[in-house]
Amino acid sequence: MKICVFGAGAIGGYMGVKLAQAGADVSLVARGPHLAAMKEKGLTLIEEDADPVTVQVTASDNPADLGPQDYVIVTLKAHSVPPVVPKMQPLIGENTTIVSGVNGVPWWYFHKIGGELEGTRLETVDPGNAQWDGFGPDRVLGCVVYPAAEVSEPGTIKHIEGNRFSLGEPDGSKSERAMALSKALGAAGLKAPVRPRLRDEIWVKLWGNLSFNPISALTHATLDVLCTDEGTRPVARAMMLEAQEIAEKLGVKFPIDVDRRIDGGAAVGAHRTSMLQDLDQGRPMEIDALVGSVQELGRVTNTPTPTIDTVLALVKLRAKSAGLYGA
Numbered sequence: 001m002k003i004c005v006f007g008a009g010a011i012g013g014y015m016g017v018k019l020a021q022a023g024a025d026v027s028l029v030a031r032g033p034h035l036a037a038m039k040e041k042g043l044t045l046i047e048e049d050a051d052p053v054t055v056q057v058t059a060s061d062n063p064a065d066l067g068p069q070d071y072v073i074v075t076l077k078a079h080s081v082p083p084v085v086p087k088m089q090p091l092i093g094e095n096t097t098i099v100s101g102v103n104g105v106p107w108w109y110f111h112k113i114g115g116e117l118e119g120t121r122l123e124t125v126d127p128g129n130a131q132w133d134g135f136g137p138d139r140v141l142g143c144v145v146y147p148a149a150e151v152s153e154p155g156t157i158k159h160i161e162g163n164r165f166s167l168g169e170p171d172g173s174k175s176e177r178a179m180a181l182s183k184a185l186g187a188a189g190l191k192a193p194v195r196p197r198l199r200d201e202i203w204v205k206l207w208g209n210l211s212f213n214p215i216s217a218l219t220h221a222t223l224d225v226l227c228t229d230e231g232t233r234p235v236a237r238a239m240m241l242e243a244q245e246i247a248e249k250l251g252v253k254f255p256i257d258v259d260r261r262i263d264g265g266a267a268v269g270a271h272r273t274s275m276l277q278d279l280d281q282g283r284p285m286e287i288d289a290l291v292g293s294v295q296e297l298g299r300v301t302n303t304p305t306p307t308i309d310t311v312l313a314l315v316k317l318r319a320k321s322a323g324l325y326g327a
């Protein structure tokens with residue numbers, strides 16, 4: 001089974017080391033100093049309570065070097081995917097599965113969902129239908145990424161917590177391709193359950209990213225603070241309730257309520273969300289995928305999103321002021 005991880009930064013690098021350690025036929029697409037370090041010294045993974053491990057990996061910035069794959073696991077930031085679809089084509093053969101390991105509303109959301117919204121495209125996450133047309137939705141296997149990791153220096157991944165990558169077919173089936181990837185990830189020491197209702201998990205994760213991430217970027221507060229502060233907790237809660245109304249119209253079942261989700265965020269502690277980290281480090285922020293997409297779904301389902309609209313406007317301007325959003 002040939003697996004290529006496209007965008008082998010924090011999450012893709014973590015997966016890449018685990019797969020390589022387990023003897024999988026895995027290759028990594030990366031770029032810049034991180035790629036150069038991987039090629040020179042291998043890819044190192046630092047995990048708590050374990051000695052660092054370094055594996056030699058097949059890595060390139062040119063997918064044509066790697067050829068057609070059985071699975072391409074995309075672990076890029078959401079906004080980085082559409083522009084690289086043409087570059088990814090050499091990795092795609094007749095039976096290639098694309099695994100979308102990207103936060104936010106996935107571009108394939110309305111594929112095989114059934115009902116009147118079947119096939120709806122989302123401009124915020126797939127401008128110009130780049131992925132829908134360039135990959136084709138039938139190739140897609142969904143994935144919700146739970147681990148936290150960072151590139152601590154070029155060629156080195158620091159794992160922070162978690163090892164679960166929930167997988168799910170757009171139609172909810174336990175397909176052969178989903179089960180085979182689950183087995184390969186399991187053999188690499190990762191948890192990769194195949195879920196019949198992946199969209200429910202997408203929304204529970206998105207609840208937090210939609211609200212905590214922009215609030216943290218606007219206030220520079222860590223999760224423990226913004227989830228308990230008497231001013232920002234109700235803002236997060238209002239955003240989440242708007243999102244819940246949208247999701248429930250789309251058939252999602254939430255296994256917990258908003259207060260439990262916010263308490264879960266608070267329990268993570270003094271964490272700077274990925275959006276705040278991106279702002280701090282001058283990197284583009286995943287605003288469209290995490291917040292804009294939910295506003296778009298509000299329009300699609302005729303659901304008012306006043307709090308989401310307000311926070312989205314503020315965080316977009318914050319990002320624009322830092323030169324990290326739009327032209």
Ligand SMILES: NC(=O)C1=CN([C@@H]2O[C@H](COP(=O)(O)OP(=O)(O)OC[C@H]3O[C@@H](n4cnc5c(N)ncnc54)[C@H](OP(=O)(O)O)[C@@H]3O)[C@@H](O)[C@H]2O)C=CC1
Nearest residue numbers: 007009010011030031075076077078102103145147148149
């Ligand atoms: N990190 C985390 O803890 C978590 C992340 N996620 C989600 O997982 C996804 C990936 O996040 P994360 O791993 O943090 O992101 P990273 O930025 O660490 O990894 C993406 C990597 O892809 C590289 N890249 C970008 N464009 C190209 C290209 N055209 N060719 C080759 N390489 C490229 C980036 O290089 P460069 O740095 O030069 O841009 C970077 O090394 C995101 O959607 C994120 O929200 C979900 C849960 C937790």
Ligand SMILES: CC(C)(CO)C(=O)C(=O)O
Nearest residue numbers: 208209212272273274275
């Ligand atoms: C906020 C958190 C921990 C989940 O809600 C996250 O995933 C992020 O920092 O992007």
